[in-house]
Each structure stands twice: as structure tokens, then as C-alpha cells.
Amino acid sequence: QVSVINTVDTSHEDMIHDAQMDYYGTRLATCSSDRSVKIFDVRNGGQILIADLRGHEGPVWQVAWAHPMYGNILASCSYDRKVIIWKEENGPWEKTYEYTGHDSSVNSVCWAPHDYGLILACGSSDGAISLLSYTGDGQWEVKKISNAHTIGCNAVSWAPAVVPGSLIEQPSGQKPNYVKRFASGGCDNLVKIWKEEDSQWKEEQKLEAHSDWVRDVAWAPSIGLPTSTIASCSQDGRVFIWTCDDASGSSWSPKLLHKFNDVVWHVSWSITANILAVSGGDNKVTLWKESVDGLWACISDVNKGQGGVSAVTEGQQNEQ
Amino acid sequence: RSRSHPGARALTGSVSDPAGGAPGSSRVFVVRRDQDIYIQTLRKLFNESHGIFMGLQRSEEELAGKSRKAQLVQVSKNYRSVIRACMEDMHQAAVSTRDPALQGQYSTQVSILSAMELIWNLCEILFVEAAAAGPLLLRLLDWVRLHVCDVDSMVREVLSSESPSKHKLFWNVVDVFVLQGRMDEARHLLSKEATANPTSMNMYKILDDLMKKMPMPSLGNTQTLTELELKWQHWHEECQRFLQDGTFASNPHMESICKILLGDEDAILEKKELMTTWYHFLVTRLLYSHPTVKPMELRFYAQSSMDLFLGGESSPEPLDMILMAAFEFEMHQVIKECSIVLSNWWFVAHLTDLLDHCKLLQSHNLYFGSNMREFLLLEYASGLFSHHSLWQLGVDYFDHCPEYGRVYLELHIERIPLNTEQKALKVLRICEQRQMHEQVRSVCKIMAMKALRNNRLGSALSWSIRAKDAAFATLISDRFLKDYCERGCFSDLDLIDNLGPSMLLSDRLTFLGKYREFHRLYGEKRFAEAARLLLTLMTAHIAPCSFWMTLLTDALPLLEQKEIIFSAEQTYELMRCLEDLTAGNVDKQKFQEDDVETTKVEMLRLALARNLARVIVKEGTVEGS
Numbered sequence: 001q002v003s004v005i006n007t008v009d010t011s012h013e014d015m016i017h018d019a020q021m022d023y024y025g026t027r028l029a030t031c032s033s034d035r036s037v038k039i040f041d042v043r044n045g046g047q048i049l050i051a052d053l054r055g056h057e058g059p060v061w062q063v064a065w066a067h068p069m070y071g072n073i074l075a076s077c078s079y080d081r082k083v084i085i086w087k088e089e090n091g092p093w094e095k096t097y098e099y100t101g102h103d104s105s106v107n108s109v110c111w112a113p114h115d116y117g118l119i120l121a122c123g124s125s126d127g128a129i130s131l132l133s134y135t136g137d138g139q140w141e142v143k144k145i146s147n148a149h150t151i152g153c154n155a156v157s158w159a160p161a162v163v164p165g166s167l168i169e170q171p172s173g174q175k176p177n178y179v180k181r182f183a184s185g186g187c188d189n190l191v192k193i194w195k196e197e198d199s200q201w202k203e204e205q206k207l208e209a210h211s212d213w214v215r216d217v218a219w220a221p222s223i224g225l226p227t228s229t230i231a232s233c234s235q236d237g238r239v240f241i242w243t244c245d246d247a248s249g250s251s252w253s254p255k256l257l258h259k260f261n262d263v264v265w266h267v268s269w270s271i272t273a274n275i276l277a278v279s280g281g282d283n284k285v286t287l288w289k290e291s292v293d294g295l296w297a298c299i300s301d302v303n304k305g306q307g308g309v310s311a312v313t314e315g316q317q318n319e320q
Numbered sequence: 321r322s323r324s325h326p327g328a329r330a331l332t333g334s335v336s337d338p339a340g341g342a343p344g345s346s347r348v349f350v351v352r353r354d355q356d357i358y359i360q361t362l363r364k365l366f367n368e369s370h371g372i373f374m375g376l377q378r379s380e381e382e383l384a385g386k387s388r389k390a391q392l393v394q395v396s397k398n399y400r401s402v403i404r405a406c407m408e409d410m411h412q413a414a415v416s417t418r419d420p421a422l423q424g425q426y427s428t429q430v431s432i433l434s435a436m437e438l439i440w441n442l443c444e445i446l447f448v449e450a451a452a453a454g455p456l457l458l459r460l461l462d463w464v465r466l467h468v469c470d471v472d473s474m475v476r477e478v479l480s481s482e483s484p485s486k487h488k489l490f491w492n493v494v495d496v497f498v499l500q501g502r503m504d505e506a507r508h509l510l511s512k513e514a515t516a517n518p519t520s521m522n523m524y525k526i527l528d529d530l531m532k533k534m535p536m537p538s539l540g541n542t543q544t545l546t547e548l549e550l551k552w553q554h555w556h557e558e559c560q561r562f563l564q565d566g567t568f569a570s571n572p573h574m575e576s577i578c579k580i581l582l583g584d585e586d587a588i589l590e591k592k593e594l595m596t597t598w599y600h601f602l603v604t605r606l607l608y609s610h611p612t613v614k615p616m617e618l619r620f621y622a623q624s625s626m627d628l629f630l631g632g633e634s635s636p637e638p639l640d641m642i643l644m645a646a647f648e649f650e651m652h653q654v655i656k657e658c659s660i661v662l663s664n665w666w667f668v669a670h671l672t673d674l675l676d677h678c679k680l681l682q683s684h685n686l687y688f689g690s691n692m693r694e695f696l697l698l699e700y701a702s703g704l705f706s707h708h709s710l711w712q713l714g715v716d717y718f719d720h721c722p723e724y725g726r727v728y729l730e731l732h733i734e735r736i737p738l739n740t741e742q743k744a745l746k747v748l749r750i751c752e753q754r755q756m757h758e759q760v761r762s763v764c765k766i767m768a769m770k771a772l773r774n775n776r777l778g779s780a781l782s783w784s785i786r787a788k789d790a791a792f793a794t795l796i797s798d799r800f801l802k803d804y805c806e807r808g809c810f811s812d813l814d815l816i817d818n819l820g821p822s823m824l825l826s827d828r829l830t831f832l833g834k835y836r837e838f839h840r841l842y843g844e845k846r847f848a849e850a851a852r853l854l855l856t857l858m859t860a861h862i863a864p865c866s867f868w869m870t871l872l873t874d875a876l877p878l879l880e881q882k883e884i885i886f887s888a889e890q891t892y893e894l895m896r897c898l899e900d901l902t903a904g905n906v907d908k909q910k911f912q913e914d915d916v917e918t919t920k921v922e923m924l925r926l927a928l929a930r931n932l933a934r935v936i937v938k939e940g941t942v943e944g945s
Binding site: 010023070071072089090223272 | 698702706728731732737762766769770773774775
């Protein structure tokens with residue numbers, strides 16, 4: 001049973017496109033077509049506006065929190081082709097970096113697992129994906145994958161920094177050799193998996209199953225099992241769960257979670273990856289879990305709000 | 321991991337009506353599952369059951385047979401007493417509050433807890449204790465007596481009245497006693513009736529005698545089932561005879577009691593309102609028709625009892641289905657139904673764990689290959705983690721999930737907000753105890769970053785040392801040194817003085833430690849040692865080039881001392897360092913334009929030259945001549 005515990009009145013003047021809880025669930029970042037990014041303190045059911053960040057010149061599509069070990073850092077991307085990285089240092093939130101290397105709206109931003117350092121992936125309507133890596137002293141290095149998706153890229157999601165199969169075979173004490181991977185979804189109806197090889201990003205896999213634009217992809221957190229899982233959702237109303245059973249990542253097979261009656265905008269995994277939250281134009285948020293026989297069952301339904309539900313994230317909130 | 325967080329909440333962004341765009345319609349809803357952990361009065365339930373759970377995990381497995389069973393039954397009773405204690409608290413809360421909404425909430429909780437205890441008690445009898453035919457009936461009678469309380473107030477009312485036998489509900493109460501097998505109490509009441517109505521003395525004596533002689537199963541081994549069955553058969557026939565002879569014909573109440581004693585279903589069913597539930601009916605039926613019922617036979621009687629009792633007027637409720645599943649010994653069904661109906665995992669997690677310890681659950685292969693016990697414990701513990709203090713209980717539960725407990729703990733513990741140093745230390749201790757090195761590093765890094773943001777350099781440094789983070793330690797050491805250059809003194813001296821071997825974590829940190837040592841030596845007037853150290857810092861390249869100027873400036877007072885501290889060789893070294901510094905300076909132009917800098921360099925050169933002059937003389941002088 002899911003119940004509403006808090007309603008945050010953001011005072012955004014226009015549509016809210018994304019809402020993200022920070023790592024601990026104590027803060028909420030929201031972004032809107034009114035070009036602002038707002039940060040709220042939501043502890044104990046309250047809502048205190050901490051920051052109202054202005055800097056974008058168009059609707060802001062997504063926000064993403066970095067891992068707290070790097071400090072309080074938030075990334076936002078917008079229709080104005082910019083990606084802005086905000087940082088809270090000694091008091092107020094300030095813009096710490098602005099990236100303007102895209103020719104078109106930047107639709108999605110996603111921070112890599114903290115083990116890889118501070119790296120941000122950005123997907124844009126110009127079809128390219130850029131990777132911004134923090135190299136120290138306020139400097140960011142940029143790598144670009146051009147023509148990642150024809151027409152445009154709508155979503156990016158990093159794979160967890162876990163060596164597949166590590167739950168079964170205990171890894172040796174040395175630092176494991178991570179292979180950096182992330183998934184992207186685009187207007188070419190494809191989900192693509194990218195892999196870093198010799199400091200270059202290469203397309204590793206092309207996953208075809210959707211018949212319309214892919215709106216969101218989410219790579220499930222891993223508990224060390226040899227299986228990797230990705231959820232993707234699309235304009236065609238379908239949500240697919242892709243699984244790959246071998247460590248080399250070569251064969252992915254899709255399973256249809258459900259066909260909804262309207263566009264599905266977002267998918268998001270819980271921390272231990274046993275629950276998937278799905279939101280869509282049918283104004284509903286549903287929670288799904290895989291059952292014993294491998295079929296996905298809807299375990300809950302949250303019906304709230306007027307108009308479409310545009311953003312869903314599984315978050316944690318602590319009473320402090 | 322970037323967009324997944326501990327799965328306790330979800331957010332939904334609501335789109336405001338584009339046409340209207342009214343303020344206040346741009347809202348974000350925060351929704352949550354597992355609300356129950358936030359109910360204050362249930363806190364005791366979670367805490368105390370945690371203690372029982374841990375005790376069970378650690379209990380002696382070597383105890384075999386009877387003693388093990390007795391131990392497990394005790395654990396079960398402990399859990400039930402915790403539920404009852406919680407019920408009491410909840411009831412008190414309901415009674416004492418004046419807020420009707422709260423009262424409603426508490427009352428609901430009380431009935432839920434009551435249902436849980438009812439189910440648990442039955443499971444204890446059937447599964448944990450696995451009562452055999454004979455004692456089984458006695459246990460079921462106790463169970464019914466304990467849980468069917470609707471008639472209690474009526475009973476009290478009659479018993480406390482001046483002359484109970486004249487009370488209009490008198491016979492109801494007698495019936496209640498008979499239906500619940502409370503023979504002595506029934507007989508006692510009846511005796512009052514007999515004294516009040518001497519005409520029925522005869523009937524009363526016979527009935528009383530029958531009730532006294534009724535054979536009951538015993539708990540000890542004083543009689544075998546066969547003996548009991550024989551005795552019971554005879555007694556049953558005797559009752560039959562009296563009934564057929566018309567002994568009770570003139571008193572319909574007594575006649576109906578006799579029929580009940582004979583196990584007449586219709587007679588028993590007539591007293592439906594006094595029994596209130598089908599399972600009470602079941603037990604009464606068993607008492608008066610099959611007292612030696614075997615556990616495996618229960619299912620048939622249970623099904624028919626429910627059908628007869630409900631009689632097609634009402635359909636079974638979830639609670640009924642759960643109890644039915646228990647009577648049918650379908651343990652998995654019981655757990656499944658409870659999981660669906662209850663709003664949190666507490667009940668099923670603990671019950672399943674207990675049943676698992678009784679070795680009653682075959683492993684039921686689920687999606688991630690884990691078994692049901694572990695699955696439920698993982699769900700329950702995960703739910704605890706979104707609570708600001710109950711998460712600590714969750715840690716223990718994860719510890720006892722051999723397959724996935726550890727990895728679940730790793731994922732969850734990183735999400736505990738580290739708002740106080742105390743909390744961070746708690747989390748750290750837990751991670752260190754379990755050799756979760758990644759998490760330890762992560763926590764230390766987060767705390768170091770936090771401290772740095774708040775300008776608490778000492779704290780930041782000690783956290784980065786704990787995290788063995790060389791890069792960060794270097795960064796912080798630089799900050800310390802920068803601070804020193806600006807203010808002329810160090811903060812957090814204690815920390816730097818006691819670095820010990822951790823100084824070696826990073827070059828910069830080593831320099832910081834050694835530099836501080838230099839200051840200490842100087843302060844203790846151990847100038848020769850201080851001088852040596854200072855020189856080593858430059859020549860061994862421990863000091864960063866950017867700091868050499870400061871070091872040389874520090875050397876000035878030593879050069880100006882009355883006694884000669886630096887030897888000739890050392891002075892040459894210093895001069896060389898100075899030349900290296902000024903020659904190799906990239907920003908030479910700036911250097912030359914900066915008056916302060918040039919003055920410093922000149923002063924140094926002068927002091928070095930003077931020292932050199934003095935020392936050459938001194939070293940060239942033969943002592944004593």
C-alpha cells in the first residue's frame with residue numbers, strides 16, 4: 001500500500017519536469033519549464049526552500065544529484081542546450097560549471113557511479129552524448145559521442161560499478177577492473193549500450209524492441225549476480241525489461257513488462273532493484289515486482305495529480 | 321546507481337494545468353510505503369521482537385528433540401507477549417486520546433494486533449508445538465477462551481449481580497461456560513440455580529454429575545488415547561440415555577445443555593451468538609464429538625464448521641481464510657495470505673523465521689534463488705532502513721540473511737544520512753566490524769568533504785586519514801599550509817602533532833607534519849635540530865617548491881641568532897636553495913617587481929652571507945687556542 005505522506009508546493013510557475021531526492025532523501029530538487037531549478041529541505045515532512053537557481057534560458061528537463069562524497073553537487077540540463085553544474089560551497093548554491101557543447105536541447109543527465117570519479121553523461125536532441133569528467137581544480141574534460149542516436153537522444157543511465165558475478169565469486173582484495181558502461185535511449189526507437197575501451201567510447205549493443213521514441217532507460221542496481229538488467233520505456237506505451245545473463249554483456253533479451261494506454265515517460269529502480277516504478281501520460285505511477293515465475297506484477301498504484309505524471313524516482317527519506 | 325535510491329518512497333511530479341497555470345497547482349507528491357514504522361506505539365514491537373529474533377538466531381541448535389521444541393515454543397510465547405503488550409499500549413492510547421481520528425487509528429491497530437496474535441497463537445499450537453491428539457484439544461480450548469472475548473462483559477455482569485440465577489442472561493452465561501468447556505464454572509453457576517429452584521434438584525444433580533464425569537484429555541501421560549476414547553464412549557452413551565428418558569424434558573435449558581454435551585450440532589449452532597465465530601464452533605464441536613481429534617483431521621472439521629456457521633449468509637473474510645489455511649496445515653498459504661492482508665512485513669518475517677527454525681519450511685525457490693525466510697526478512701529489514709533510528713535493527717536482520725544480507729546491507733547503509741559525527745561513527749563501526757571497506761572509505765570521504773565545506777580542517781584531515789585518501793589528505797594539507805601562510809599559525813595543532821605513521825599517507829601531509837615539528841623544535845629552543853630538519857625539508861624535496869620561500873624566511877631568525885646554528889655546509893645548501901628558487905621562478909618578472917619579495921631575498925642573502933662569514937671563522941678556529 002502506498003500513501004501520500006507529503007505534498008511539496010514548489011511554486012513553480014509552469015510544468016515540473018523532474019523531481020529528484022538526494023542520496024539520503026533529505027533534499028528535493030525540482031526543475032520546471034519556468035527555467036528554474038529549486039532545492040527544498042524535506043525532512044520531517046516539511047518543505048523549506050533552500051535555493052532557487054536561475055541560469056537556464058529555457059525549460060529545464062532533468063536534474064541529477066552527485067554522490068555526497070564529492071560535496072553537494074547538482075546537475076541540470078535544459079532546452080537552452082546547456083548543462084549546468086551547481087555546487088553548494090560554504091553557504092549558497094552557485095553555478096560551478098556550464099557546458100554549452102551541444103547544438104540542441106539537452107534532454108537527460110546522469111552521474112556515473114562514484115567509483116569512476118565525478119563523471120556526468122548528457123544526452124541531447126542533436127543526437128550526441130557528452131561525458132563530462134571532473135579533473136580537478138574546477139576543470140572538466142569533455143568527451144563526445146556524436147551521432148549516438150539519429151534525430152536525438154532522450155535518456156542516459158549508467159551501469160552500476162559492480163563486476164558481474166562478484167557475488168558468486170569473491171573478488172580478490174585488489175581494486176577490480178571496472179569496465180565503464182552506460183545505456184542510452186533515443187528517437188531512433190533504440191536502446192544502446194556504450195562501453196569504454198582504451199579511453200574511447202564504443203557502441204557495444206543495440207537493443208531493438210520499441211516501435212516509437214524511447215523516453216527513458218534505467219540500468220538496475222546490481223547485487224552482484226551475473227545478470228544485468230535494464231528497463232526502457234517508450235512513446236509506444238511499452239515498458240521492456242532487458243536482461244543479460246553473461247558477464248561479457250553480449251546477449252540481451254527483452255521481456256515486456258506491460259503495455260500502457262499512453263506514453264510512458266519514466267522508469268526508476270529501487271535501491272536493491274527489486275521494485276520498478278513506472279510513470280506515464282495516463283496519470284498514474286505504478287510499482288512493479290518480478291514474481292516467482294518470472295512475470296512482472298503490479299504491486300501498487302498511485303493515482304495523483306492532474307495531467308500527466310512526468311517524473312518518478314524511487315527515493316529514500318529519513319525522519320531526522 | 322545514479323537514479324536509484326533505497327526503495328521506500330517514490331515521487332510524482334504533477335503537471336499543472338497548462339491552460340490555467342494557477343499557482344499552487346505545481347505540486348510534487350511524496351508517497352511512501354511501509355508507513356507503520358513511523359507509528360510511535362509500534363516502536364516497542366519492533367525493538368523487543370528484534371531482541372527475541374536475535375536470541376533465536378543465537379540459540380543452541382544442539383539441543384535436540386523435546387528440549388529444542390520447548391525452547392522454540394518459549395520463543396513463540398515471547399513474541400506473542402510482545403504483541404499483547406503492544407496491544408495494551410495501543411489500547412491505552414486509544415482510550416486516553418481525545419482526537420477521534422487518532423482514536424480510530426489506534427483502535428484499528430488494536431484489532432490488527434489482536435488478529436495477529438490470534439493467528440500466531442494458532443500457528444504455535446499447530447506448527448511449533450505440533451500438539452498431538454489429546455493435548456491438541458486442550459490447547460485449542462485455551463485458544464478459544466483467550467480470544468473470544470465478546471461475551472466477557474455479559475459474564476461479568478451476571479456473576480456480579482446479587483442473585484445471578486434470577487438474571488435474565490443467566491442461562492446464556494451457563495451456556496457460554498459449557499460451550500467453552502469450562503465445566504467447573506458451569507457447575508458452580510448451576511448449583512446456584514438448584515438452590516433457588518428446589519423442584520429441579522433432581523435434574524440438576526444428574527446434569528451436574530454428567531458434567532463432572534466428562535472425560536477430558538490430559539496433558540500428562542496419565543492415560544492413552546484409547547483409554548480416553550473408551551471412557552468417553554461410555555459417558556456419551558450415559559448422556560444419551562438420560563436425554564432419551566426425558567429426564568430434562570421439563571427444563572428446556574438443561575435439555576439443550578445435555579444435547580450440547582452429546583455434540584448435537586443443531587443444539588450447538590443455536591447458540592451461535594454466544595460463540596461469535598466459526599472457529600469457536602469448531603472447537604466446541606470437537607470437544608463434544610471428537611475430543612481425540614488428530615491434527616491432520618482438523619481440516620475436515622474446520623471446513624464444515626465454517627460452512628455450517630456462516631450458512632451462506634456471509635462469506636469468509638481474510639482472517640477466516642488465514643485460519644482455515646492454518647487448520648489445513650498449509651503453512652505457505654498462511655504466510656502468503658498474511659503478506660497480502662497486513663500492511664507491513666513484521667508479522668510474516670518473524671513468524672516465517674520461527675517456522676524455519678522449526679525446520680518446517682521447505683525451501684521455496686524464488687526469483688533470486690533465495691528462500692522465503694530470507695526474502696521476507698530482507699523486505700522487513702529494508703523497510704526499517706528508512707527510519708532514523710530503527711535502521712540499526714535492520715543491520716542485525718541483514719546479518720542473518722546468509723545469501724543477500726550482506727549486499728543489501730552494503731547498499732542500504734550508504735544511504736543513512738550522516739548528519740552528526742556520532743551517527744557517522746556508528747555507521748563506520750558497523751561497516752568496519754563487517755569488513756565493508758568500500759563503505760568505510762565512502763563514509764570517511766563524505767565526512768571529510770563535509771568538514772572541509774564547513775572549514776573544519778582538522779576534522780577533514782582526520783577523516784581523510786581514516787579513509788586512507790591520499791589525494792584528499794594532500795588537498796587538506798595544502799589548505800592548512802595556506803592558512804598558516806595567511807595567519808602565521810596553525811589550527812588543530814593537536815591533530816598534526818599526533819599524526820604518527822599516518823603522516824606517510826601523502827607527501828604533503830608528511831611535509832605538514834614535519835613542518836609543524838620544525839616549529840615545535842624551534843619553540844623548545846632546540847635550534848640545531850630545527851635547523852637540520854628545515855634543511856632536510858628542502859633538500860629531500862619533502863617541501864613543495866611553493867613553500868620554499870616560507871621555509872627560507874623561517875630560517876632567517878635562526879641565521880640571526882647570536883650563536884651559530886647553521887654550519888658552513890648547511891649555509892651553502894641554503895644558499896643553493898635560494899638560488900634555485902629565484903632562478904627557477906617562472907614568474908620571474910613578477911618576482912622581481914614585487915617589492916616584498918625582493919626585500920626578502922635581499923635580507924636572506926645578507927643573512928646567509930653573514931652567517932657564512934661567522935661560521936667559517938668559527939670552524940677555522942682551533943678550540944682553546
